[in-house]
Amino acid sequence: MAEKNPGLFRxxxxxxxxxxxxxxxxxQALKKRAxxxxxxxxxxxxxxxxxxxxxVHAVLLMRERTRLxxxxxxxxxxxxLISQTGRTTVHLDVAAATRLGVAVAVTPSDTGNSTFELAxxxxxxxxxxxxxxxxxxxxxxxxAVAGRLLEGKTLGVLGLGRIGAQVARMGALFRARVLATGRxxxxxxxxxxxxxxxxxxxxxxxxxxxxxxxxxNPQTRGLIGAKEFALMKPGAVLINTARGPIVSxxxxxxxxxxxxxxxxxxxxxxxxxxxxxxxxxxxxxxxxLSHRGYATVEILVERYQHAMQNILSFFGGDTAAVxxxxxxxx
Numbered sequence: 175m176a177e178k179n180p181g182l183f184r185x186x187x188x189x190x191x192x193x194x195x196x197x198x199x200x201x202q203a204l205k206k207r208a209x210x211x212x213x214x215x216x217x218x219x220x221x222x223x224x225x226x227x228x229x230v231h232a233v234l235l236m237r238e239r240t241r242l243x244x245x246x247x248x249x250x251x252x253x254x255l256i257s258q259t260g261r262t263t264v265h266l267d268v269a270a271a272t273r274l275g276v277a278v279a280v281t282p283s284d285t286g287n288s289t290f291e292l293a294x295x296x297x298x299x300x301x302x303x304x305x306x307x308x309x310x311x312x313x314x315x316x317x318a319v320a321g322r323l324l325e326g327k328t329l330g331v332l333g334l335g336r337i338g339a340q341v342a343r344m345g346a347l348f349r350a351r352v353l354a355t356g357r358x359x360x361x362x363x364x365x366x367x368x369x370x371x372x373x374x375x376x377x378x379x380x381x382x383x384x385x386x387x388x389x390x391n392p393q394t395r396g397l398i399g400a401k402e403f404a405l406m407k408p409g410a411v412l413i414n415t416a417r418g419p420i421v422s423x424x425x426x427x428x429x430x431x432x433x434x435x436x437x438x439x440x441x442x443x444x445x446x447x448x449x450x451x452x453x454x455x456x457x458x459x460x461x462x463l464s465h466r467g468y469a470t471v472e473i474l475v476e477r478y479q480h481a482m483q484n485i486l487s488f489f490g491g492d493t494a495a496v497x498x499x500x501x502x503x504x
Contacts, residue, residue, distance in 0.1 A: 183231040183489055184252075187212040187478075189239035194474045200482035207486060208232075216447070224249040232257060232485050235265075236477070237468065244270035255279060257484045259477035260468075264390070268498055275504030279488060279495035281480035289467035290340040293385055293415045296439030297324065299461045300411050301383070303437075306458070325349045330381030332374070332397075333416070334359050334367055338387030342367040353377045356388065378405040383413065390417035400425040409436040415467045418443040423454070430457045441467050 185208045187195045195201065195212050204210055208231075217223050217240065227233060227250035234257045235242070242256065244267050253276050256266065261280045271278055299305060302321030310317035329345035331338045331354045338354065345352040346368030354369035355377045364371035374397075378384065384406065388394045398412070399422040406412075412435055414421055423444050429435040440454070441463040454460055468474075484495045493502060 182207065182209050184209045184229055185211070185232045185234065185485060186226050186230045187234040188226065189216060189236050190214045191216070191236075191239075192469065192471075192474060194471060195234075195478045197471075197475050198478040198482055200479050200486065204482045204486060207489065220246060220249060227253065231255065232488070234478070234481050234485065235259065236474070238262060238265040241265045242271070243267045244274075247271055247274055247276060255485060255488050257281075257481040257488075259481045260284075263497075272498045272501040273504070275501050277488065277493065277496045277501045278498050279481075279484040279493075280497055281477055281484065281495070284468065284473050284476070286335075286337040286340070288470045288473050289415050290337050290344075292441060292463070292467045293337070293341050293387070293413055293439075294344050296413050296415065296441065296461060296463070297329075297383055297385065297411070300413070300437040300439045305461050324383070327351070327382040328353060328380050330354070330377040330384040331369060332356070332377070332384065332386045333388035334364060334369065335387060337415075338385075339367040341385050341387060342369040345369075350383075353381060357393070374402075375405060378402055379407070381410060382407060383411045385413040386416045386420055388416055388420060390420055395419050396422055398422065398425075400428070403429040403434055406434065408434060411435065411437050411439070413439045415439075415441045418446070427453045427457065430454075430459055435459070437461070439463075441465055 190212050191214060193214055213226055217226055223246055229252050230250055231252055232255040233253060236259050247270055256271060256276060256278045258278060258280050261283055266278060268278055301324060303319050307317050307319045325348055327350050329350045329352050331342045334342060334354045334356050342352045342354055352369040353372045354364045355372055355374045359371050361371045397420050403425055430438060437459045439461045442465055446465055454462060
């Protein structure tokens with residue numbers, strides 16, 4: 175970090191992989207008030223994190239890219255604020271932060287449009303085999319690869335929230351039959367999205383494409399495993415833009431290898447980044463993305479803007495965005 179100025183507070187922006195943090199308008203204002211260091215590389219281990227957080231008063235986190243448990247928080251004794259993009263805190267030990275006097279501020283959720291767009295793109299990438307054709311165009315004169323239509327098929331949507339409902343409406347737009355399931359889903363809400371509410375087992379049995387849009391919690395962890403894959407139509411397609419652990423990766427790899435699934439479109443995994451030797455990387459019938467659902471230029475810059483503004487507000491005495499106000503009493 176640059177030479178420390180005692181009149182300024184110090185900020186570390188972690189995991190700016192896309193190199194967009196300095197595009198936020200608030201970045202210039204923050205630089206006038208603070209010493210700011212942006213880390214675009216992934217920090218390796220606690221030692222790397224400790225070096226990055228040396229003397230830091232505020233850390234800005236992009237989603238769940240870095241975990242801060244009690245052990246990691248203890249590496250930053252000067253830390254007063256975690257400015258979190260979005261509202262998720264599954265990667266944070268908020269209770270430990272509160273005990274240590276570290277406030278946690280969050281930013282508004284986005285509309286989910288970016289993830290809806292990506293889920294739609296994955297559905298068509300898998301059905302029309304777009305990545306495969308693209309690869310073969312580099313070495314073949316004119317690849318004769320036949321894809322499949324969504325029209326006339328059955329699209330199953332797990333979770334009909336703000337993203338799932340848009341996926342359902344998209345399916346109806348393409349003249350697909352749409353089934354939906356969810357813990358609190360009603361028939362009326364399903365109809366509003368152009369879908370029919372059905373139990374999970376029926377959705378799996380009848381769907382040609384299954385798209386996952388439920389949150390990760392104890393009830394949904396491992397929701398789709400070997401038993402569920404066995405219920406699905408031979409040659410069905412699975413799309414997951416929600417969270418990796420909702421699907422058993424071992425069962426998914428087997429379903430792809432056996433042909434039970436004709437393809438999968440995946441943006442999320444149990445471990446991120448996905449290990450280089452992971453068998454999913456060798457599955458020719460899987461389209462793999464690197465958790466890009468929210469990662470558009472527009473969304474990332476907007477989130478950095480809110481998170482940097484939260485830092486400026488906090489050190490200016492405004493703690494409205496803090497979700498653990500007891501930390502302010504420590």
